[in-house]
Amino acid sequence: MSAKLDGNDEWLLDSVRRARAQLPREHRSLLEEIGAREAVIDAWPQGVLDLFVALHEPPPAAVAIADAAAVWVEPQQAVVFNGPLFQAAAPLLQTEALDRIVAHVAWHEYGYAISVTRSTWQQRRAGLRLLGLLPLRLREAIDYPGHYRRDQLFDEVVATVYPVMVERVRHGIYRRPRFLHSDVIRAFEEAIPWPPKH
């Protein structure tokens, strides 16, 4: 991993990596196959833009990522976290609570990485319909219409459901949740190997 991707917020990077280590082994293997990496960016958002420039890829507009908590950078296959944003919360929360927050955001990003890598355009056509089938609490987490384009919704739905499912298996619950529509579960299981092998 390049120096630019390493960042200085070591506690945050450690927390993100612990979250990755807590994922089911099958999914950790998938992330390794994808080549997914993680990093904390201190100089936000310029540090993110620099990653694109380093690869001679057109960067996003700074304004498009300035208020982001994390960004999946496709050309780098990297999840980058907003160091200053999480750093600001650190003094206010116990380590355990902060780790849990970081883990849920990290699992969202890893779920997105797996989904966006494996999903097909045919699957992604169903994103809007699946969004409408999510329980209100999860639907409210996805800023559409607004932040996301319609073609991003499928992977965003999968990514939002992923931490919920990971929490369940971490508690030994492998049955399908009743609060998720069967079509959402079907789409999720098409994108993410589920239930994961132990």
Added chain:
Amino acid sequence: MAPEALKKPSYTAFPAERLVPFLRGVADPAGAGLSEDEERNLRAFEGSVNAWLTRQREG
């Protein structure tokens, strides 16, 4: 949508404004209610995120 309109994006940002609704949804997807501790932690985090966003936007 045509296939060419469904190319993978070169980046996808998770907006900070959606962090707390997301965390609330993950912690309580069925709407059963959060524990006092969870609620207190989320509110503290929300205050921190909002303060950061304000500073960010004020430059």
